[in-house]
Amino acid sequence: MSYFLQQLINGLTLGAIYALIALGYTMVYGIIGMINFAHGEIYMIGAFVSLTTFFVLGAVGVTWVPLALVLVLIAAMGFTAVYGWTVERIAYRPLRGSFRLAPLISAIGMSIFLQNYVQLLQGARVKSLPPVIHGGFQLMESNGFVVQLSYLQIMIMTLTIALMAGFSIMIAATPLGRAQRACEQDMTMAALLGINVDRTISTTFVIGALLAAVAGTMVTLYYGVIDFFIGFLAGIKAFTAAVLGGIGSLPGAVLGGFVIGLIEAFWSGYFNAAYKDVAVFGILILVLIFRPSGLLGRPEVEKV
Amino acid sequence: MPLKGLAKDSALAAFVALILAIPLVGLNTVERDGRIVVETRFSWVAIAVVAVFVGRLLLGLVPRRQKQATDKRPLAALLDKHARALGWCSLAGLVIWPFLPFSSTYLVDLASNILTYILLGWGLNIVVGLAGLLNLGYAGFYAVGAYTFGIAAQSFGLGFWEALPLAGLLAAAVGILLGFPVLRLRGDYLAIVTLGFGEIIRIILINWSSVTGGPNGINDIPRPTFFGLPLTARAAGGGETFAQFFGLSYSPQHRIVFLYFVVLGLALATNVITLRLRRLPIGRAWEALREDEIACRALGINPTSVKLSAFAIGALFAGFAGAFFATRQNFISPESFGFQESATVLAIVVLGGMGSQLGIVLAAVVLVTLPEFGRDFAQFRMLLFGAAMVAIMVWRPRGLLSLRAPSIRLAPSSERR
Numbered sequence: 254m255s256y257f258l259q260q261l262i263n264g265l266t267l268g269a270i271y272a273l274i275a276l277g278y279t280m281v282y283g284i285i286g287m288i289n290f291a292h293g294e295i296y297m298i299g300a301f302v303s304l305t306t307f308f309v310l311g312a313v314g315v316t317w318v319p320l321a322l323v324l325v326l327i328a329a330m331g332f333t334a335v336y337g338w339t340v341e342r343i344a345y346r347p348l349r350g351s352f353r354l355a356p357l358i359s360a361i362g363m364s365i366f367l368q369n370y371v372q373l374l375q376g377a378r379v380k381s382l383p384p385v386i387h388g389g390f391q392l393m394e395s396n397g398f399v400v401q402l403s404y405l406q407i408m409i410m411t412l413t414i415a416l417m418a419g420f421s422i423m424i425a426a427t428p429l430g431r432a433q434r435a436c437e438q439d440m441t442m443a444a445l446l447g448i449n450v451d452r453t454i455s456t457t458f459v460i461g462a463l464l465a466a467v468a469g470t471m472v473t474l475y476y477g478v479i480d481f482f483i484g485f486l487a488g489i490k491a492f493t494a495a496v497l498g499g500i501g502s503l504p505g506a507v508l509g510g511f512v513i514g515l516i517e518a519f520w521s522g523y524f525n526a527a528y529k530d531v532a533v534f535g536i537l538i539l540v541l542i543f544r545p546s547g548l549l550g551r552p553e554v555e556k557v
Numbered sequence: 558m559p560l561k562g563l564a565k566d567s568a569l570a571a572f573v574a575l576i577l578a579i580p581l582v583g584l585n586t587v588e589r590d591g592r593i594v595v596e597t598r599f600s601w602v603a604i605a606v607v608a609v610f611v612g613r614l615l616l617g618l619v620p621r622r623q624k625q626a627t628d629k630r631p632l633a634a635l636l637d638k639h640a641r642a643l644g645w646c647s648l649a650g651l652v653i654w655p656f657l658p659f660s661s662t663y664l665v666d667l668a669s670n671i672l673t674y675i676l677l678g679w680g681l682n683i684v685v686g687l688a689g690l691l692n693l694g695y696a697g698f699y700a701v702g703a704y705t706f707g708i709a710a711q712s713f714g715l716g717f718w719e720a721l722p723l724a725g726l727l728a729a730a731v732g733i734l735l736g737f738p739v740l741r742l743r744g745d746y747l748a749i750v751t752l753g754f755g756e757i758i759r760i761i762l763i764n765w766s767s768v769t770g771g772p773n774g775i776n777d778i779p780r781p782t783f784f785g786l787p788l789t790a791r792a793a794g795g796g797e798t799f800a801q802f803f804g805l806s807y808s809p810q811h812r813i814v815f816l817y818f819v820v821l822g823l824a825l826a827t828n829v830i831t832l833r834l835r836r837l838p839i840g841r842a843w844e845a846l847r848e849d850e851i852a853c854r855a856l857g858i859n860p861t862s863v864k865l866s867a868f869a870i871g872a873l874f875a876g877f878a879g880a881f882f883a884t885r886q887n888f889i890s891p892e893s894f895g896f897q898e899s900a901t902v903l904a905i906v907v908l909g910g911m912g913s914q915l916g917i918v919l920a921a922v923v924l925v926t927l928p929e930f931g932r933d934f935a936q937f938r939m940l941l942f943g944a945a946m947v948a949i950m951v952w953r954p955r956g957l958l959s960l961r962a963p964s965i966r967l968a969p970s971s972e973r974r
Contacts, residue, residue: 283825288745302580308595309584335576347951353955354691357745358907361693362946365900369940374581381593485896489756492749527764534753541746542738 255395260522261515266406266475268514269413272493273468275498275506276417277461283501284437284457289361291340293488294367298336299469300479303329304345304382307473318385323419328465340367341455364484372481379480382473385409409471416464417507424503433457437501488529489498490517493537499550508548567613574609578602633878640915647918651821662810665817669885671925672820672962673878678905678917679827680874686911687840688867689847690740691748694755695902698872700762700894701728702879707775707889709767717781717884721877728876729869736868740861762891774890778883780812781819788812809919820881826872828914834870843867844912897939904946 266341274296281289306328307425310321332374344363389403425428432453435443444450472487473479498505513533540547583602586593616796677699684692709715710722727759739750762769769775778863780788786799788811799815800807834840842863850860883889905924909916927938 288749302632305580305584305586305595308593310587312595332576332580335934336574339573339577344947344951348954349948351954354685354689355950357691357748359947359950360902361900361903361942362950364943364945365897367940367945368949369937371581373936373940375585380586486756489749489752493753494744498623525764531757531760534750534757537748537753538739541742541750545742546745 255393255398255400256413256522258392259398259400260518262400262402262406263522264408264515264518265511266514267518268494269409270468270472270510271487271491271494271513272413272474272507272510273464273471274487275494275510276358276420276464276503278492278495279500279506280420280433280457281461282495284433285345285356285454287345287356288492289345289458289461290357290488291344291363291367292461292465293335293484293486293491294364294371295337295340295484296465296469296472296482296487296491297371297479297481298367299329299333299462299466300473300483301371301380301469301481302332302466303470303473304380304479307382307385322509326467326470329470330463333466333469334459334462337458337465338455338517341458344455344521345458346451364488368481368484376470377481379478381478384477385474405474409475411520412467412471413507413510416467417503420460420464421503429453429456490533492528493533496537497540497547499547502547502549505547505549512548563614563617566617567610570613571606571610575602575606591782640821642908643915648825655817662813665810665813667926667929669813669817669820670676670822671921672817673882673885674902674905674921674925675918676820676824676827676878676881676923677875678904678909679824679831679914680871681876681902681906682909682912682914682917683831683834683843684867684871685906686782686913687835687847688843688864690864691745692751692868692871693748693896693899693903694753694758695871695875696894696896696898697751697755697758698728698732698875699879699898699902700758700891701731701872702770702876703883703889703894704762704875705880706880706883707778711775711777716779717880721880724880725778725873725876728879729873732863732869732872736865740864740868752896752899755894757895759891759894762894769891772891774888774892775883776888778887778889780887781816781884782910783815788815816881816885820885821880823877827877830870831914839863839866901942904942907946908949 264327274292277292277295278289281287281292303325306325307321310316310324315321315324315394319505344359346355348359349387386405386408389401389406392400392402394400424433432443433456434446435446435448436453440450443453450500460475468487472483490513494509495506496509497512498509500506513536516532516536517529520526520529524532579602582605583597583599585596585598587596588594654660654668668799677695681695684690684695705724705727706715706717706720709720715723717871735751735754739747742750763772765771782788783799786797786802788799798807799805799811805811835844842853842858843866845856846858846860846863853863854860886893901924905917905920908924909918909920914947924942
């Protein structure tokens with residue numbers, strides 16, 4: 254029972270990180286209907302920026318943890334958002350209205366480029382960050398096995414839920430959200446009605462990058478090691494989460510993220526850790542076969 | 558654009574570059590004396606910013622061509638017109654290639670490598686170029702072919718020629734198994750599922766050590782024989798070798814030249830089959846499906862079975878290529894079948910202009926030969942590779958050489974020329 258509880262906590266934490274990335278996928282897919290393949294790389298860049306910022310702050314002498322955390326989050330979100338904006342501007346905007354596969358291939362190219370860019374500049378070896386946030390609760394203890402819930406895990410989960418709620422409200426109630434929904438339905442009509450479509454799409458990418466930066470910062474804090482390749486698998490899994498939850502739906506992405514995180518944690522805990530990725534992709538294939546619109550998505554109707 | 562606006566634009570681009578460069582170019586954490594310190598490289602940032610400013614300025618100064626209503630491609634059209642002659646010429650060149658005075662073992666081996674990628678490219682072209690299904694896990698089928706041969710040789714003692722059809726068929730069977738459930742999906746979902754499939758294959762290859770040898774792979778894969786004559790210095794069972802049979806003195810180059818002709822034959826077979834298939838109803842159905850799925854359905858084409866056939870035939874060729882790869886390398890390991898391999902083959906198809914056989918040859922030559930020039934370049938290979946993929950999509954979304962004309966028209970087109 255205690256082992257189960259521990260895996261549950263670990264899985265939810267992992268799932269929260271996936272959920273943050275999945276939110277970015279789902280928002281971009283919702284608005285322009287493309288898989289932003291480079292989104293995993295944006296997350297990876299977020300992780301690198303936050304790691305560097307931690308060391309810079311350490312060198313400058315900012316050691317009070319809450320302040321350092323806030324500054325790191327601001328820096329990571331700021332720089333990563335510019336990356337997200339630039340990727341959209343360079344690789345996707347010129348291809349709007351082109352044939353269907355063009356933006357996807359361009360996105361794959363961007364993803365390969367960013368991976369190698371970071372590898373060349375920051376080195377291929379893993380980088381590590383000593384633990385910043387210590388401590389936590391001991392929930393229960395049985396047969397010498399202690400169930401831990403660390404402050405960091407609480408922070409990651411609350412942040413995810415808060416961001417999901419915030420962005421859901423934003424999409425439902427603000428002018429920007431209204432513009433996004435309008436572009437999602439019909440870009441030409443939205444443009445005719447005076448919505449700046451390009452700017453709306455750019456904003457969506459920037460929001461996605463902000464969320465990915467938060468995820469990157471959290472993963473750096475949680476695992477303490479990052480390398481240039483983390484974006485690839487995390488990206489695919491987050492996309493799986495978005496599809497699982499129903500692409501285009503924000504609560505769906507978060508739900509999907511948690512489900513994927515739980516599957517991964519329980520599979521490694523009870524079966525074979527080596528095959529945990531196989532389990533995740535297997536789930537993706539099963540979901541797409543039996544429920545192509547995901548858990549919370551609406552079925553897609555193709556019109557001529 | 559007026560010069561003032563251009564300067565403003567360039568300044569903006571340079572400013573964005575500055576922000577982009579600061580965290581990743583300007584700062585790096587390095588370990589020094591057991592402590593991690595932050596190293597600054599602001600000169601690099603300055604170079605990057607200036608480069609972006611100048612680059613944006615120059616790009617703006619180049620007069621922008623008016624976009625033509627029809628995408629006429631003089632070069633592509635010319636090549637297309639003379640495709641047949643060009644094809645025969647290059648075939649003749651390829652046949653005499655190993656016997657040319659300047660050709661060395663290295664050049665023949667390089668040509669074999671290029672031909673392997675051409676074979677893969679043509680195989681993937683059926684899936685991506687003709688049927689319009691984005692397959693990001695093509696290396697998975699390639700791996701199935703290679704490991705089929707590796708395992709068959711190791712466990713059952715099969716030679717290359719016996720294992721070759723087996724490798725192709727098994728890869729095709731895996732293609733059908735995967736395709737059956739997922740081909741009903743929309744294009745981008747399919748891309749992700751195939752990507753996941755490629756990863757699954759790789760993970761299984763790494764972890765199923767008892768069969769695949771795990772990360773160490775499979776060693777001592779047999780070389781192909783020439784109608785039963787081994788191309789070695791001495792025959793294993795005391796029989797005749799290739800050199801003895803033809804009364805030649807043994808030279809290791811025989812084997813390399815022979816391997817070259819094997820892959821040349823495989824590639825040619827692929828090309829002929831593809832060109833023939835395009836004229837069959839099934840090939841027309843692929844192209845029609847790529848253009849408009851709903852119309853196809855209305856005309857009574859079953860999209861799933863048509864897609865499935867494209868998927869299986871593409872996988873078949875990947876299986877052949879995998880078996881050849883295994884016999885050429887003599888050694889296989891999961892590292893050779895990662896996502897980068899799928900991306901390379903996809904890039905060859907895309908750069909070549911999806912659907913164009915000749916374009917794929919050109920793209921394969923360029924992409925395989927480029928890294929051979931200088932080892933310093935190898936480090937930047939994938940970086941440039943990614944950038945090139947983006948750039949070509951932005952400038953020529955249809956690829957370098959593609960016409961994308963339908964193979965057949967119902968009536969002479971009514972447009973006046």
